[in-house]
Amino acid sequence: MDSQKEALQRIISTLANKNDEIQNFIDTLNQTLKGVQENSSNILSELDEEFDSLYSILDEVKESMINSIKQEQARKSQELQSQLSQCNNALENSEELLEFATRSLDLKEPEEFSKAARQIKDRVTMASAFRLSLKPKVSDNMTHLMVDFSQERQMLQTLKFLPVPKAPEIDPVECLVADNSVTVAWRMPEEDNKIDHFILEYRKTNFDGLPRVKDERCWEIIDNIKGTEYTLSGLKFDSKYMNFRVRACNKAVAGEYSDPVTLETKALNFNLDSSSSHLNLRVEDTCVEWDPTGGKGQESKMKGKENKGRSGTPSPKRTSIGSRPPAGRGSRDRFTGESYTVLGDTAIESGQHYWEVKAQKDCKSYSVGVAYKTLGKFDQLGKTNTSWCIHVNNWLQNTFAAKHNNKVKALDVTVPERIGVFCDFDGGQLSFYDASSKQLLYSFKTKFTQPVLPGFMVWCGGLSLNTGMQVPSAVRTLQKSENGMTGSASSLNNITQ
Secondary structure, eight states, X not given: OXXXXXXXXXXXXXXXHHHHHHHXXXXXXXXXXXXXXXXXXXXXXXXXXXXXXXXXXXXXXXXXXXXXXXXXXXXXXXXXXXXXXXXXXXXXXXXXXXXXXXXXXXXXXXXXXXXXXXXXXXXXXXXXXXXXXXXOSSXXXXXXXXXXXXXXXXXXXXXXXXXXXXXXXXXXXXXXXXXXXXXXXXXXXXXXXXXXXEEEEEEEESOOXXXXXXXXXOOEEEEEEOSSEEEEOSXXXXXXXXXXXEEEEOSSOBOOOOOOEXXXXXXXXXXXXXXXXXXXXXXXXXXXXXXXXXXXXXXXXXXXXXXXXXHSOOOTTOOXXXXXXXXXXXXXXXXXXXXXXXXXXXXXXXXXXXXXXXXXXXXXXXXXXXXETTOOTTOOTXXXXXXXXXXXEOSSSOEEEEEETTEEEEOOSOOOSEEEEEEETTTTEEEEEETTTOOEEEXXXXXXXXXXXXXXXEESSEEEEEEEEOOOHXXXXXXXXXXXXXXXXXXTOSOOO
């Protein structure tokens, strides 16, 4: 009966996952259909605008050519009219002179005839008819204004839609996720020398596989990428995965998106558990600050929150590398006495993880490390066999030491501005680094027998955390070269709990 129930439960889970996958695909199809309708309408409008622009240009060119023809017609007509007027005047004067000469032939008196002959000779010499050019100044030829649009017609007949760049192909093998940076590499399926740039889009998700249409964050856009590779750096890995897609653009149009690629960006994310922190600590997400009045003015208020927390359920928004321990938010006693402690709200029960801590400049005393959830409410970090830490003291005298099971190992190194914490749960190693230079400060080698929680102690000052970080490459390299044991830490190493 139980085995049948388990088998049926697996079938139900498989069917539910398949239904979820199909529903996601249906949402994708509906969104694509809507996009086709909207984009088709936009393209039709743009096509009308382009042709209207062509028509407008043709009308302008036609009007300009018509004006050129009319201007040439007017110029030639004016020239010919002027020449015609001059010829008519010359002809009129010549006919008058011819008539006068004809009448002179009838004169009988020699003296009058001689006088008339001289006059005729002088007038002939001065007559405009003999100075006229009897060749038209302009021809009636207008062929220099004729047009042949055969080539243009051929060009118009070759009008077609713009060549859209093909979708690039993201190469997952060439993509790299390291040091809270993601390098995405892609290639074109075939050479295209008209590509001007690329657009890379990405978004965070907690779902593996194809991007989901609903319940997802918006795509972030990186534009004007000239190469076929791009690195996003300084990311906070607060989701399990990131989706990536890329498209190619020429001078006029953007092509289709590449098939999306999902890369794993899992890292340890946690906040500080304010429900069990000491009342003299003011806790908010990834910051904790000493508050000497907290134990008095806020006690009743915080107790109210504790009671509310005990009756509630853990927030579904928090995720963890392992699982939330039973001693989660609101389910353990609040630290008290001189244990000015606050723990992380997410347990580590496997894998390698890294986070960083920065203390305020005037912080007098603080500790950074890990602890089992069974750490007592009066216990201080490093003073029991359930916690490991490094401790910084800037009050009265400056000390920097590693602490575990009430044993202390002084560290002869400078306290860094930021401390990196590396926890290898399976390998039983807890190491502390200068977060900037990645210099190893100290390593504990042990065997963790139960999940651990990040732990912090602060007095007269404050701490701020940086989570959602991958193990830096430099730390991984150092871990490979180290055997988890250092000479300076030998007195506290090899302690198994």
